[in-house]
Amino acid sequence: MNRRHLLTTAAAAGLLASGCASTASPPQAAAPVLRGTGDLGVVVLRASGTLAIIDTSHRTLLGQVTGLGDLSHASVVFSRDTRYAFVFGRDGGLTKVDLLTQAIVGRVMQAGNSIGGAISADGRLVVAQNYTPGGIKAFDAQTLALVADVPAEYAPGKLSRVVGLVDLPGQRFAYSLFDAGEIRITDFSDLAHPHTTRIPNIGRQPYDALVTPNGRHYIAGLFGEDGLALVDLWQEPPKVRRILNGYGRGEQTLPVYKMPHLRGWAVAGRRAYLPAIGHHEVLVVDTESWQEVGRIPVAGQPVFVMAQPDGRQVWVNFAVPDYHRVQVIDTTTQQIVRTLEPGKAVLHMEFTPRGESVWISSRDANRVSVIDTHSFATQAVLEVDSPSGVFFTSRAARLGF
């Protein structure tokens, strides 16, 4: 029985995974085509509520999955077997998509307004971070059943918008409260009684956060102050300290037309590269001493500052009106070595697992460009409608992604 079940599953997966869903030829009795998922990924098509499934080996579009709701700010995490993508939509929709059958296999409307999510290290819990109602919610990754609801209450009856949710070792998650200037760590190891540790007074208006690749440091960017909040998670109890304090002191603040995003890619070797707020600079900090070791002037307000997997180069994109550019920093010299213009409204970048290529989405050019990170040559261009986030399954193996 088990064997028959496996064959049936494989056949269904193989047939559908063998070509674009919209152009696939009728199912035939041919042997099933098996494939892995390690070179798969998704591109969010924000205007149409669609997820494009792509293959990074052949640099092709495999198919599109529609019906994911409002994806104007969408993020994606992957199951640890890298078969399923969990998509968090702006409208509070949480959708589980099977990358092989290219189908939605689960969907819940879990909030009124959502900003993203994370998955536990053991792959059992998917956690959403929400603006409305402010808080986090944990779901069974298999069924999407709600298993725990943790409102971000910071004063009686007042819920904060939650930003910067990351997974930590164990079934723990760290996140920041935009409205309360607080970092919280919730432990879901007892689902009936989630335990939350509060770290107050971290600074005004944390807008996003990251956890370093080793899981030791949680860093929240602050919109309301020049500086970032750092928590050493290996310390007991965890305490907050300010880093890069007053980085913009005495300088004219420039308008921030889009909030920067932080993720674990910011770390290259022993340095972290972080976007300044209101300054057209990338801040460089030593991750041993947490002292500033440099500032790199760039072409606009940085949004994503992302180190290649090998840490050799850091790629930066920008807020409107400078978002037709991408700049590349050489981490051995701290100099910009390249300015690329892959198409108007660059919204996101994603490295292939070993970092030989970077996929860059250009919303207004309706294209995703695949660029060689060594030669900067364009290796492929995929035409898709209003692409935003690009997410590869290799994230499943990384803490904080």
Add this chain to the structure above:
Amino acid sequence: MLFFPVPCLRRKLAGAVAFLALAPGITIAGNAQTVPDIGRQQALVRMVRQDCGSCHGMRLTGGLGPALTAAALAGKPVEALEATIYGGRPGTPMAPWSAMLSESDAHWIAEQLLTGFPELPKAHP
């Protein structure tokens, strides 16, 4: 939440503006404000849906920034919306868009928000 505390920049007859919005390039008597032409209006619709949408949502249902649907804005004076768009709101993430918008652009956007903001044209195939 405190909303649009900025004092009114100017007073205007909303009905007259709604009518003039159909006639691009016409200067509103008395304050030298022009209505953006059709090409500019299309650019503004795209900008609001896409770029303002980063914080307010493409459907303007809110995010880090508040919802900007007609229902959410009901009763707000157009001048206050215009002033927020043009000058920003200090102390919040709402940036001043004066480097990218004229006051006429900001006024037109405020008018459209109050009456239900236009949709983007259908995506290309």
